[in-house]
Structure formats: structure tokens, C-alpha cells
Amino acid sequence: MRSQTRRRICATIAAATASALLAGCAGAGGAGADSDAVNVLMVNNPQMMDLQKLTAKYFTKKTGIKVNFTVLPENDVRDKLSQDFANQAGQYDVATLSNYETPIYARNGWLRNLDAYAERDKAFDRADLLPSVRESLSGADGKMYAEPFYGESSFLMYRKDVFAAKGLTMPDHPTWHQVADLAAKVDGAQKGMRGICLRGLPGWGELIAPLTSVVNTFGGTWFDDKWRAKLTDPGFSNATKTYVDLVRKHGTAGAAQSGYAECLNNMTQGKSAMWYDATAGAGSLEAKGSPVKGKVGYVAAPVEKTKSAGWLYSWAWGLQKASKKPDKAWKFISWASSKEYEQLVGKEYGWANVPAGKRASTYRNPAYKKEAGAFSEVARKAIVEADPRDPGVQKRPAPGIQFVGIPEFPDLGTKVSQEISAAIAGRQSTDEALRRSQELAAVVAKDYEGRDTQ
Structure with a gap:
């Protein structure tokens, strides 16, 4: 790495540290309120707001695991991510990452590899994830470092x-x-x-x-x-x-x-x-x-x-390497990215609101096809055909379709x-x-x- 780049990254991390200290003085928006709970940082889009409403009633009641949510606009989420994960402060166990951040954070050693968790959790059925989405959330080593909440093209x-x-x-x-x-x-x-x-x-x-x-x-x-x-x-x-x-x-x-x-x-x-x-x-x-x-x-x-x-984009769940509660955090990630959760959203809010774009089984579901039939197959095909490593007519030096990674x-x-x-x-x-x-x-x-x- 060139010295100029190294100096710039160090300066960025130093600034992030100062910002994180100030943020800690101002309060964490719910994170850390219960030392035994899982702290989740996520973007405030409609699908995530549905998740927040359903978590206590369905996830916590079933598992006994409380979840503290910090919900912020996208730009603010990215700012907090760069502070907490870069410093491995551990304020948040889980955060919504996109397929832009995930490979970069994985390369920097800020995320836990989720392969072992997924392998043990047979009900999660990672094989059901669409290949293009799965690949976009993998590091250079081919291991997955985030599990998708939804995907889009x-x-x-x-x-x-x-x-x-x-x-x-x-x-x-x-x-x-x-x-x-x-x-x-x-x-x-x-x-x-x-x-x-x-x-x-x-x-x-x-x-x-x-x-x-x-x-x-x-x-x-x-x-x-x-x-x-x-x-x-x-x-x-x-x-x-x-x-x-x-x-x-x-x-x-x-x-x-x-x-x-x-x-x-x-x-x-x-x-x-x-x-x-x-x-x-x-x-x-x-x-x-x-x-x-x-x-x-x-x-x-x-x-x-x-x-x-x-293009190809996914909001996904990343598990911070510094988390002290990785097993509990995985249970939340597994539930939030599961077929079970999609069924729950379909029942509570209608199938058009399901966080789709990540699982092949969603597009075979008769209830989803009935409500989303006007666009579901065109959307599925666009996601499946997306190729972040070869999106144009020439070789690229970094992955990404609508961004450079x-x-x-x-x-x-x-x-x-x-x-x-x-x-x-x-x-x-x-x-x-x-x-x-x-x-x-x-x-x-x-x-x-x-x-x-x-």
C-alpha cells in the first residue's frame, strides 16, 4: 500500500475515533441499554422498520434474546459503521451492510466469517440464497461475511x-x-x-x-x-x-x-x-x-x-468481529434472513412487502407470485444475471456494478x-x-x- 493511502486511512480512523467518542457522550440510541441484549445498527428503510416492529413479538418471545435497535438514515448509518467497525469498538454486534462495504470490511478484518454458523444452522438453508447475492457478500477468500436481508437489481x-x-x-x-x-x-x-x-x-x-x-x-x-x-x-x-x-x-x-x-x-x-x-x-x-x-x-x-x-445491491447483516455475543447475534441474523421471517412478513403486512431478492424459494412461493407477479420474474432474472466482477465489456480492477469496490x-x-x-x-x-x-x-x-x- 502506498504511504499516501496509508496516511489517509490513518487520518480517517483517527477522525472516526474522535467522532465515536463524541457519539458515546451523546448517547447510543438504545445500544448497550441491556448488556445481555444484541445491539443492532440498521438503516431506516420500510423493510427494516417492519423488522423492528416484529422482533420482540416473534424473535425475542421465541428465543429470549432481546434486541436493541439503533435506526438511522442511510448516511448516518454509514458514518457510525465506519466509526464502530473500523475501531472494533463493539458498540454494535450486528449492522446492516451493503455489498459495497462487506468485501472491504472483510479484507480489513472487521467482520466475522459466517460460514461455520450457517453450516451448523441447517434450517437457515444458505444453499437457497441466490448465487449472485451470495457472491457479492463474500470476501476475496470466498467466505461469506454477511447474510442478506434483501437484494435488488x-x-x-x-x-x-x-x-x-x-x-x-x-x-x-x-x-x-x-x-x-x-x-x-x-x-x-x-x-x-x-x-x-x-x-x-x-x-x-x-x-x-x-x-x-x-x-x-x-x-x-x-x-x-x-x-x-x-x-x-x-x-x-x-x-x-x-x-x-x-x-x-x-x-x-x-x-x-x-x-x-x-x-x-x-x-x-x-x-x-x-x-x-x-x-x-x-x-x-x-x-x-x-x-x-x-x-x-x-x-x-x-x-x-x-x-x-x-445492477446488484443488497442490505445484509454483518457481525462485528469485536462482538462479545456472536452466538446470540447469529440467531438474530439467521432469523432476520430466513424463509420463516419472509412468511411472517407476508402474513402480517402482505407479500408485496416481503424483503425479497435473496432466496430462490421466494420466487416459487405461490403467495408471493400472486401479489408480486407483475414484476417478480423480471426482478429475479435481473438479480440472477448481475455479475459484479464482469459488468461491462472490459476487465475491471475492482468488483462492483453501480459502484467501484x-x-x-x-x-x-x-x-x-x-x-x-x-x-x-x-x-x-x-x-x-x-x-x-x-x-x-x-x-x-x-x-x-x-x-x-x-
Whole structure:
């Protein structure tokens, strides 16, 4: 490792230590309230909130194990993760990690290998986990360091009724050029409706996620296998210009400040005729009471030079190596990722709300197929076909489809997203945004020359 990188990581850990001390003075949001309980840090998305509501009644009652939850927005969860796990403070036994953090944390020795626990726990049935999700939560040694709560890919959602009224047909495997043409034809099809919604909100987990999947299928990459930055090369440039032009011409008002939540709302409220985003969004579109329930069609992520283009993401449970209660923590992880838990959610909240995308058996379940049939097979196929180690047309130096699996990527991705978002807002040209982004990526590349991070 280069000395510059080492100094930067040490500085980051030092800052994290100071922040952790301050956080301890301010209170841990419930963690540590019972020394015999399992302390869980998790993101505040709807599926996790359901879990929190069900835990005492079903898990604690059955096992006698109490669970203290600290529930925070995603950015805050990531901040606490970097503090507690990097220092091995042990404040949290279990935390929600994504397939971005898991391989990095495993490499740093911050997580327990869960293979032995899963092997002993026959009811957990790890063989039922979808291979792509299982691999994405494994370290370089091939061992699993987190168990999935749910998984997702990306696909294109569109208003079937609007397309029918216009006499338009959506291909099962559209190209981005076809999507652009269709967006122009359905723009204004209904009062206040725009052709498409795409994320323009800055953030490595907002704008950059869908944009990078577009870059992949256009033949681009952030870095080649020699760690040379490629943000001004034709593949990256053409993809970004297509994305920016599409949003500027046919996207929703205020596109530069629209993220996942805003696009979901636009699609639900009939303000967008199409939406390219996470497969997880379909559950909300098809939920009881949704104004567009039954009106939306789902097809594979648009492509250009690749056969598929869907991303791969999973919120999963990681067990901190410093945990003093690993056996109890595993029992919680096993339950929260189990078939039993999915059945419980289906019974309590309906099958459209099940944290799917991780188990093959979910997609064979008649109850799930009945409620999620409009999108379940397209989503399953997208998740299964996703390949984080080979998502484009050239070799990659690090794993990841909608991100690059290195510690520096959140900072780099966020800075680049700010440049691209500025182009969407019309404050600079796309070429200028890419020129600035290339300079940012080149700085990161210097620390990785000659290294293998796959």
C-alpha cells in the first residue's frame, strides 16, 4: 500500500475515533441499554422498520434474546459503521451492510466469517440464497461475511396504459436509444406527465448508481484494469451525455434534485411515463392503495453493448468481529434472513412487502407470485444475471456494478455526481463535468497503480 493511502486511512480512523467518542457522550440510541441484549445498527428503510416492529413479538418471545435497535438514515448509518467497525469498538454486534462495504470490511478484518454458523444452522438453508447475492457478500477468500436481508437489481418501469393509448410497444430488452425515442413520444401524454424519471440528485448512491450501470452497457468504465481513469473516454462520455440529454429533454422538473424517493413519488402520482431504477420500487407501485397499481409494466434494464445491465445491491447483516455475543447475534441474523421471517412478513403486512431478492424459494412461493407477479420474474432474472466482477465489456480492477469496490469511491462518486448534476441543471456542459471528474478520478488512480483489488 502506498504511504499516501496509508496516511489517509490513518487520518480517517483517527477522525472516526474522535467522532465515536463524541457519539458515546451523546448517547447510543438504545445500544448497550441491556448488556445481555444484541445491539443492532440498521438503516431506516420500510423493510427494516417492519423488522423492528416484529422482533420482540416473534424473535425475542421465541428465543429470549432481546434486541436493541439503533435506526438511522442511510448516511448516518454509514458514518457510525465506519466509526464502530473500523475501531472494533463493539458498540454494535450486528449492522446492516451493503455489498459495497462487506468485501472491504472483510479484507480489513472487521467482520466475522459466517460460514461455520450457517453450516451448523441447517434450517437457515444458505444453499437457497441466490448465487449472485451470495457472491457479492463474500470476501476475496470466498467466505461469506454477511447474510442478506434483501437484494435488488434495476429495471425499466413504464405505464402500460399510456403506451397502449399512444399505440407504442415497449421491447422486453430495450436499448437506451429506444428508451430516448419512446420518452419523446410519451412526454406530455397526460397532463403534467414527463417522458421519464432518472436520478439527478448528487450522491454516490443516488445519481451515480443508475448512471454507472448505463456507463457499463455503453462500453465505459471508471478505471481500466491498469487503474487508469477513463471518465473522458468514449464509453463513459457517450453514456453520460445520453443520460444528461434524456433527463434535460424529457425528465421531470427539478431533475437535478430528484433521487430515488422523488422518482418513486413521480411515478406513483402519474408525473412520469417511465422510470429506470431499483427493482425494489415495484413493491410500492403495486401496493394496495397505489394509484398506479396494475398500470405499470416491467422490462429488463436498457442495454447497448452488453446483454444485461441491471445492477446488484443488497442490505445484509454483518457481525462485528469485536462482538462479545456472536452466538446470540447469529440467531438474530439467521432469523432476520430466513424463509420463516419472509412468511411472517407476508402474513402480517402482505407479500408485496416481503424483503425479497435473496432466496430462490421466494420466487416459487405461490403467495408471493400472486401479489408480486407483475414484476417478480423480471426482478429475479435481473438479480440472477448481475455479475459484479464482469459488468461491462472490459476487465475491471475492482468488483462492483453501480459502484467501484474501493474505500475511496463514496467520496469520489459523490464529487463526480455533483459535477454531473450541475450539467443536468444546466450550470455547465457535460464535457466540462467529465473533464473535472476525470481529474478527480486520476488522483484516486495514482494510489492504485499496480495493485490488484479483485
